[in-house]
Amino acid sequence: MDIRVRNIRKEFDLFPALHDVSLDIRSGELIALLGPSGSGKTTLLRLIAGLEFPTSGQIFFGDDDASQKSVQERHVGFVFQHYALFKHMTVADNIGFGLRVRPGRDRPPSAEIRRRAEELLELVQLPGLGNRYPTQLSGGQRQRVALARALAIEPRVLLLDEPFGALDAKVRKDLRRWLRELHDRTGHTTVFVTHDQEEAVELADRVVVMSQGRIEQVGSADDIYDRPQSPFVFSFIGQSNALPVEVRGGEIAFAGQVLGRTDEADGHWRMFMRPHDLEIVPAGEPGIAGRVAVARRSGSSRFAEFDVPGRSERIEVELPASVASAPGMDLNVRPKRWTLYAEESR
Amino acid sequence: MALDATLQPSASAAVRSAPQRPVTTEAPWVRRALITLALVFLALVLFLPLVAVFVEALRNGVSSYLSAITEPDALQAMRLTLTIAAIAVPLNLVFGVAAAWAIAKFEFRGKALLITVIDLPFSVSPVIAGFVFILLFGTGGSLQPLAQWLGIQIVFALPGMVLATTFVTLPFVARELIPLMQEQGTGDEEAALSLGAGGWRTFFLVTLPNVKWALLYGVLLCNARAMGEFGAVAVISGKIRGETNTMPLHVEILYNEYAFSAAFAVATLLALLALLTLLLKTVLEWRFAGDIAATRRGH
Numbered sequence: 233m234d235i236r237v238r239n240i241r242k243e244f245d246l247f248p249a250l251h252d253v254s255l256d257i258r259s260g261e262l263i264a265l266l267g268p269s270g271s272g273k274t275t276l277l278r279l280i281a282g283l284e285f286p287t288s289g290q291i292f293f294g295d296d297d298a299s300q301k302s303v304q305e306r307h308v309g310f311v312f313q314h315y316a317l318f319k320h321m322t323v324a325d326n327i328g329f330g331l332r333v334r335p336g337r338d339r340p341p342s343a344e345i346r347r348r349a350e351e352l353l354e355l356v357q358l359p360g361l362g363n364r365y366p367t368q369l370s371g372g373q374r375q376r377v378a379l380a381r382a383l384a385i386e387p388r389v390l391l392l393d394e395p396f397g398a399l400d401a402k403v404r405k406d407l408r409r410w411l412r413e414l415h416d417r418t419g420h421t422t423v424f425v426t427h428d429q430e431e432a433v434e435l436a437d438r439v440v441v442m443s444q445g446r447i448e449q450v451g452s453a454d455d456i457y458d459r460p461q462s463p464f465v466f467s468f469i470g471q472s473n474a475l476p477v478e479v480r481g482g483e484i485a486f487a488g489q490v491l492g493r494t495d496e497a498d499g500h501w502r503m504f505m506r507p508h509d510l511e512i513v514p515a516g517e518p519g520i521a522g523r524v525a526v527a528r529r530s531g532s533s534r535f536a537e538f539d540v541p542g543r544s545e546r547i548e549v550e551l552p553a554s555v556a557s558a559p560g561m562d563l564n565v566r567p568k569r570w571t572l573y574a575e576e577s578r
Numbered sequence: 579m580a581l582d583a584t585l586q587p588s589a590s591a592a593v594r595s596a597p598q599r600p601v602t603t604e605a606p607w608v609r610r611a612l613i614t615l616a617l618v619f620l621a622l623v624l625f626l627p628l629v630a631v632f633v634e635a636l637r638n639g640v641s642s643y644l645s646a647i648t649e650p651d652a653l654q655a656m657r658l659t660l661t662i663a664a665i666a667v668p669l670n671l672v673f674g675v676a677a678a679w680a681i682a683k684f685e686f687r688g689k690a691l692l693i694t695v696i697d698l699p700f701s702v703s704p705v706i707a708g709f710v711f712i713l714l715f716g717t718g719g720s721l722q723p724l725a726q727w728l729g730i731q732i733v734f735a736l737p738g739m740v741l742a743t744t745f746v747t748l749p750f751v752a753r754e755l756i757p758l759m760q761e762q763g764t765g766d767e768e769a770a771l772s773l774g775a776g777g778w779r780t781f782f783l784v785t786l787p788n789v790k791w792a793l794l795y796g797v798l799l800c801n802a803r804a805m806g807e808f809g810a811v812a813v814i815s816g817k818i819r820g821e822t823n824t825m826p827l828h829v830e831i832l833y834n835e836y837a838f839s840a841a842f843a844v845a846t847l848l849a850l851l852a853l854l855t856l857l858l859k860t861v862l863e864w865r866f867a868g869d870i871a872a873t874r875r876g877h
Contacts, residue, residue, distance in 0.1 A: 318770075
């Protein structure tokens with residue numbers, strides 16, 4: 233089931249949570265909504281589910297306009313961050329809930345519901361736990377039960393709101409891999425919300441980067457990392473440095489030093505670069521010069537943050553572990569790769 | 579110093595003689611004094627009067643005790659008390675659940691006002707509550723024509739007493755449910771709806787089971803108050819002996835007629851009702867402790 237979101241606007245008490253958002257989700261795709269808190273990612277997910285209704289705009293499930301349909305009519309599987317399992321029901325009853333509340337003629341017999349619950353417990357790798365209560369399960373197990381419950385109604389799409397947000401790091405990683413495998417096996421169109429870029433990039437086919445109620449970029453992990461379309465995406469995904477530069481006659485200048493060449497027009501620009509795209513050059517050569525303030529070792533590399541005269545933001549550079557660096561050292565670096573954004577753009 | 583392996587004997591003795599108790603615990607004499615104070619207070623204010631009721635009731639022997647509580651007027655008072663509670667408690671059960679549900683699960687204008695209004699019966703004297711209904715439904719009252727048109731006698735009759743009792747006991751169920759339901763939020767309901775359940779099914783299969791223990795407490799407290807209510811009912815009943823007398827009113831009438839041991843005999847029934855309520859609450863709490871903790875914890 234492909235989903236098309238068309239010019240969705242959502243206001244809460246006149247405060248806009250989403251401005252004119254459009255998005256195409258392909259059938260069978262696993263897609264992540266990624267952004268900081270307040271970016272509108274959860275609101276978008278809830279709008280697709282029918283747990284909220286848009287102020288304006290439309291949502292299509294296939295060719296079917298679902299915008300004004302109730303959450304029950306949309307037939308979606310929704311998984312909540314805090315599981316929302318029914319505590320007074322056994323695991324099997326939780327999973328069977330969606331089938332048991334169907335109107336009489338569509339309701340399978342209770343033996344069939346029971347069988348289906350067992351089957352789903354196998355699928356989420358919790359066989360034999362049907363008679364337990366949710367409080368008797370670990371966080372990771374609860375989330376898998378919540379997923380089985382959502383899958384029981386054979387949903388047209390699977391929507392997950394920060395599904396691993398309440399779990400600890402190790403369980404998160406395991407569940408992430410497991411969810412990817414499950415998706416590849418069942419083929420549900422799946423949308424999940426996360427604020428964890430590593431999770432988004434590792435799990436999703438495509439990532440939707442959101443900020444302040446707008447979609448900044450939609451693309452694969454490579455797209456958003458290597459070809460960020462906005463300063464926000466550049467700085468939100470991975471590490472980054474920003475420097476105000478001036479372009480004159482194809483030369484990029486900072487503090488009187490020419491850092492490189494560009495085809496962009498003359499004027500003021502912001503230059504974004506990754507810490508690993510900076511190389512050390514001898515003092516006196518054109519580059520960004522400064523004095524090291526903080527040096528730290530991380531795995532196989534070394535990071536140094538240095539103060540540039542006249543700038544309050546430090547520049548971070550990644551160095552090979554073999555290069556010694558200590559606070560107080562003078563440093564001169566030159567960017568190997570960079571992206572320029574017009575000064576006035578967001 | 580204490581980590582040193584070669585501790586000197588004198589130093590280790592000093593460590594051992596220091597008071598070893600959790601930091602939040604007071605010295606033994608403070609603890610004993612506080613516990614004694616609490617026990618003496620409880621004995622004086624709660625236990626002694628309770629014992630006195632039973633002692634006074636049985637002063638003239640068991641047979642006069644039994645005749646006092648099986649006398650026609652006493653039986654009628656018991657019937658009336660139970661009837662009023664049987665109507666007022668279900669009314670407040672429905673209202674309390676509906677109000678708590680609205681307040682906890684939805685955002686609407688005037689919500690703060692509604693919460694305040696629910697508490698009103700706690701802050702208004704029950705006597706005033708009784709008077710309000712007399713003013714409304716009594717002779718010349720603004721709602722008297724309505725009562726007349728319906729052909730119901732409200733003041734000095736059962737309907738008025740039910741109204742007054744309902745008013746006085748209105749907050750109990752709602753007050754018990756609101757904080758719990760607010761804490762639980764709407765996550766479970768949203769899950770049920772997304773799984774295809776309608777509003778009523780969601781309410782009966784998810785919302786209600788999540789609050790059943792709080793609801794039971796609320797009903798127990800509401801019932802205890804409904805049976806024991808004096809002020810509001812005294813005003814609106816007119817205290818017609820054998821007709822509009824409830825148990826608390828009957829106790830007062832007997833007392834005013836200097837039938838002390840009969841008054842205390844009926845009073846023991848009220849005290850027993852209260853003890854039964856407490857017992858029921860304690861047994862439920864003990865029996866379903868894990869279950870209650872689970873629903874209290876919310877998510």
